[in-house]
Amino acid sequence: MEIYGNSETWQAGDNSQRPRRRLLKRSEAPQHRANNPYIVDGYLPPLSLRGCLRSLFYVHNETGNIITHAVPLLFVVLHGPTWPSLRGLNEPLLSWAVLVVMAMPWAASTLYHIFMSHRGGKWVYRLLLAIDVVGICTAVCLGAMPHVYVSTLGLGRAAAAVAVLIYCHACLYSLIRAVKATNAWDSRTCFALPVLMVTACWVLRISPWGEGQWEGGVFVPPMLAFFVLGGLAGATFVPERWAPGYVDLAGNSHQIMHLLVVAAQYCMFRGALTDLRWLLQRHSNPMH
Ligand SMILES: [Zn+2]
Structure with missing residues (x-):
């Protein structure tokens, strides 16, 4: 499949006067970016900063990945401040903190x-990957923290504080493993510990010792399902392993993973906002 764009290294077009440039095949792409063996074409060549920005205006195999996370980002930034559930917290500072964690x-x-x-090569790639992983880990850590705290509150405030502390350490461990990951399977399975802990807290939450409103807990199973499915899609390279080269631009596992983690985050924050409201009401009513 030949894909043409408008970037720094130009070549004459076959049928028109307009110059155009062939994107790279997997065998020609820098090795650190060719980590999915079933995406065979559409790789960007090394680009300058301006070239990277220009690449937003033509189609290549990162276009779908950019769109699937830029759209939720714009949605959070443009619509987030007007959400009734966020304004219902009546704590402007907390509401802004939630928005920042959602957008991060x-x-x-x-x-x-x-x-x-970027033509800076592997070190620029590793730096950007580390920033990406820090964003994910921060959202996973802070987003599920209200659920962990509320679920364990029935065992006492000290137990809930210890549970949150253990959860933060589990997230930190995942962050370190994700930064050091050398393949897709490692980078997805490194979140197993926080996922297991959120699951255990949910089991406690629905038990006779649990606390919190049921509405907050309702979002946990779909959140876990979306998150685990997203991780599996990214790690197994499905569907492109069944049709290498056919989903280079749209419908590949990384894009599916992007959409599933957006759905997981939506569930996580719907639950977190319910839990935060419940905690604030509880705090303002000492008889509770
Ligand atoms: Zn991605």
Whole structure:
């Protein structure tokens, strides 16, 4: 499949006067960017900063990855401040903190996918990947923290504080593993510990010792399902392993993973906002 764009290294077009440039095949692409063996074409060549920004205006195999996280980012930034559930917290500082945490992974991921082809090479790629992973880990850590705290509150405030502390350490461990990951399977399975802990807290939450409103807990199973499915899609290279080269531009596992983690984050924050409202009401009513 020949894909043409408008960038720094030009060549004459076959049928028109307009200059155009062939994107790279996997065998020609820098090795650190060719980490999916089933995406065979559409790789950007090494580009300058301006070239990376220009690549937003033509189609290549990162275009779908950029769109699937830039759209949620724009949605959070433009619509977030008007959401009734966020304004219902009546705590402007907390509401803004929630918005920042929601936007962070999509901003980091968009940055990573736009500039990963920078000619700075592997070190720029690793730096952007680290920023991307920090964004994901921060959202996973802070987003599920209200659920962990509320679920364990029935065992006492000290137990809940210890549970949150253990959860933060689990997220930090995942962050370190994700930064050091050398393949797709490692970079997805490194979140197993926080996922297991959120699951255990949910089991406690629905048990007789659980606390919190049921509405907050309702979002946990779909959140876990979307998150695990997203991780599996990214790690197994499905569907492109069944049709190498046919989903280079749209419908490949990385894009599916992007959409599933957006759905997971939506569930996580719907639950987190319910839990935060419940905690604030509880705090303002000492008889509770
Ligand atoms: Zn991505």
